[in-house]
Amino acid sequence: MPLSPLSIHDLSKRYGGIPVVDGLNLELAPGCCHGLLGPNGAGKTTTLRLALGLIAADTGEIRLLGHALPDQGRAARQRVGVVPQSDSLDPDFTVRENLFTYGRYFGLRPAELAGRIPRLLAFAGLEGKADAPIASLSGGMKRRLTLARALVNDPELIFLDEPTTGLDPQARHLIWQGLRRLLHQGKTLLLTTHFMDEAERLCDVISVMDQGRIIVQGSPRELIRAHIEPHVVEVFGEGLTAWRDRAARFCQRCERVGETLFCYTHAPQAVLVDLDGRHETGLRYLHRPANLEDVFLKLTGRDLRD
Amino acid sequence: MTEPRWFPVWRRNFLVWKKLAIPSMLGNLADPLLYMLGLGYGLGGLLQSVDGVPYLHFLAAGMLCYSVTNSSTFETLYSAFSRMHVQKTWEAILNTPLGLRDVLLGELAWASSKALLSGAAILLVIWGLGLQADFVLSLALIPVALLTGFCFAGLGLAVNAVSPNYDFFLYYFTLAITPMVLLGGVFYPPSALPAWLAAGAAWLPLTHAIELARPLVLGHWPDRPLWHGVVLLLYGVAGFTAALGLTRRRLLR
Numbered sequence: 001m002p003l004s005p006l007s008i009h010d011l012s013k014r015y016g017g018i019p020v021v022d023g024l025n026l027e028l029a030p031g032c033c034h035g036l037l038g039p040n041g042a043g044k045t046t047t048l049r050l051a052l053g054l055i056a057a058d059t060g061e062i063r064l065l066g067h068a069l070p071d072q073g074r075a076a077r078q079r080v081g082v083v084p085q086s087d088s089l090d091p092d093f094t095v096r097e098n099l100f101t102y103g104r105y106f107g108l109r110p111a112e113l114a115g116r117i118p119r120l121l122a123f124a125g126l127e128g129k130a131d132a133p134i135a136s137l138s139g140g141m142k143r144r145l146t147l148a149r150a151l152v153n154d155p156e157l158i159f160l161d162e163p164t165t166g167l168d169p170q171a172r173h174l175i176w177q178g179l180r181r182l183l184h185q186g187k188t189l190l191l192t193t194h195f196m197d198e199a200e201r202l203c204d205v206i207s208v209m210d211q212g213r214i215i216v217q218g219s220p221r222e223l224i225r226a227h228i229e230p231h232v233v234e235v236f237g238e239g240l241t242a243w244r245d246r247a248a249r250f251c252q253r254c255e256r257v258g259e260t261l262f263c264y265t266h267a268p269q270a271v272l273v274d275l276d277g278r279h280e281t282g283l284r285y286l287h288r289p290a291n292l293e294d295v296f297l298k299l300t301g302r303d304l305r306d
Numbered sequence: 307m308t309e310p311r312w313f314p315v316w317r318r319n320f321l322v323w324k325k326l327a328i329p330s331m332l333g334n335l336a337d338p339l340l341y342m343l344g345l346g347y348g349l350g351g352l353l354q355s356v357d358g359v360p361y362l363h364f365l366a367a368g369m370l371c372y373s374v375t376n377s378s379t380f381e382t383l384y385s386a387f388s389r390m391h392v393q394k395t396w397e398a399i400l401n402t403p404l405g406l407r408d409v410l411l412g413e414l415a416w417a418s419s420k421a422l423l424s425g426a427a428i429l430l431v432i433w434g435l436g437l438q439a440d441f442v443l444s445l446a447l448i449p450v451a452l453l454t455g456f457c458f459a460g461l462g463l464a465v466n467a468v469s470p471n472y473d474f475f476l477y478y479f480t481l482a483i484t485p486m487v488l489l490g491g492v493f494y495p496p497s498a499l500p501a502w503l504a505a506g507a508a509w510l511p512l513t514h515a516i517e518l519a520r521p522l523v524l525g526h527w528p529d530r531p532l533w534h535g536v537v538l539l540l541y542g543v544a545g546f547t548a549a550l551g552l553t554r555r556r557l558l559r
């Protein structure tokens with residue numbers, strides 16, 4: 001079996017006595033996209049910082065591209081790309097200068113960079129913007145440039161911390177396209193996100209993290225199959241409270257969130273017939289297959305974090 | 307020869323500076339020049355001589371050190387803080403093979419370079435006005451400017467490391483830099499101070515810089531040059547060491 005690009009064993013990190021990463025194990029498969037999902041404060045960014053050798057763990061072992069961390073972090077980071085959670089493009093530079101300057105941090109020569117930068121600009125769809133200042137870019141362009149910047153050293157493994165947060169749907173699709181291209185080239189991705197559709201589309205394996213621990217792991221389809229009934233009927237509108245008592249007869253599991261009742265079931269026929277019979281009461285519904293978000297909410301709960 | 311690891315950080319700052327070099331240099335120069343000409347001619351007209359030389363000649367070395375100190379301090383406080391805290395430039399660099407030591411060494415070298423440039427600009431003014439007694443000796447002001455810049459860059463980075471915001475820097479200026487400028491011998495010889503105050507002032511790094519610079523303008527070799535040099539070096543190294551530890555605690559915890 002080929003060497004895992006990142007393997008983490010029994011990793012723990014506390015801040016002020018509170019465990020933020022708590023006995024975490026993770027093994028990435030080469031060439032795969034691995035998703036790290038979890039509510040705010042679950043410890044995703046901290047895990048990435050540990051896995052880059054930037055901060056020291058309290059316990060545990062990390063091997064990044066064959067290097068033991070944090071001691072050999074420098075050698076390992078030479079072959080890793082990072083898209084950080086918060087924007088850190090250099091506002092004093094143009095698009096091209098950003099790529100050029102960043103490449104120099106990896107010890108790349110100007111001639112090498114001159115060859116790479118046009119390809120990176122094309123990858124990011126920013127050919128026409130090479131000499132534009134950062135302030136003139138849209139949010140989506142900035143994020144694409146940050147992704148291109150992470151590729152300047154032609155990394156084998158790329159860490160992406162919420163690469164599409166704050167972007168509109170078109171911009172997100174462009175980023176996804178880019179990430180799929182990277183997977184085709186054989187790169188390994190470690191992606192954190194709050195968008196379940198994003199994880200479902202891109203990731204081969206997903207780890208759901210909560211309170212510093214990985215609570216489940218598997219492919220999106222496996223997780224849906226293992227943890228949730230295949231059909232979801234979302235019911236809302238007038239008379240919901242009265243109808244709720246009937247729901248238990250038809251469904252394995254019901255959960256009310258605000259104005260909506262989520263009914264999970266293996267056989268949706270009965271509940272749909274019942275609801276169709278109440279058409280005129282103002283009760284309305286939406287029938288859909290179960291998705292990753294249902295799994296996520298079931299496992300991490302529906303209450304607000306932070 | 308391979309370049310040192312911190313060099314790309316220095317170059318990043320240099321490339322940004324290059325874009326705005328002219329206004330930036332004018333801004334750096336205007337303040338000490340106004341002091342020098344205003345005080346030198348204005349006050350100089352009232353004073354017969356200070357320590358046996360015309361006041362403008364006396365003031366020149368003080369202004370050179372003041373300008374170097376200011377330039378180095380501004381760069382390591384306001385500019386470095388915006389790169390560390392606001393723009394997250396350092397965070398981005400730390401995701402590459404470079405470490406925090408490389409980042410801070412690059413900043414230290416950059417602030418020293420800018421300080422050197424400010425010193426060199428004042429030196430040009432000194433030459434232009436013919437204030438130096440001995441041209442060859444005045445060339446030694448160049449390493450003095452570099453060393454003084456290094457010293458205040460180290461100290462500035464340490465202050466930067468503990469600063470919650472820009473406002474904090476005002477404390478450093480009012481509590482450290484301004485007293486130093488007033489007591490360290492920029493405007494008048496420390497011998498004019500009461501003995502106890504002069505004894506205290508002898509510990510200030512700026513005092514040592516001026517002890518080196520003033521004789522070089524006035525045409526003689528400084529007393530105890532090695533001692534003054536070592537003090538400046540130690541202040542700088544101590545500042546840098548503290549900066550490294552404190553910034554590590556701030557960013558990489």
Ligand SMILES: Nc1ncnc2c1ncn2[C@@H]1O[C@H](COP(=O)(O)OP(=O)(O)OP(=O)(O)O)[C@@H](O)[C@H]1O
Pocket residue numbers: 015016020038039040041042043044045046047085559
């Ligand atoms: N340097 C630090 N000092 C103290 N506490 C920290 C530090 N870094 C992170 N934490 C805390 O650790 C917890 C986990 O933070 P982390 O940033 O890893 O979460 P996350 O899963 O990335 O969250 P989000 O989805 O909001 O980005 C948070 O409660 C955070 O406040």
Ligand SMILES: [Mg+2]
Pocket residue numbers: 044045046085161
């Ligand atoms: Mg995070």
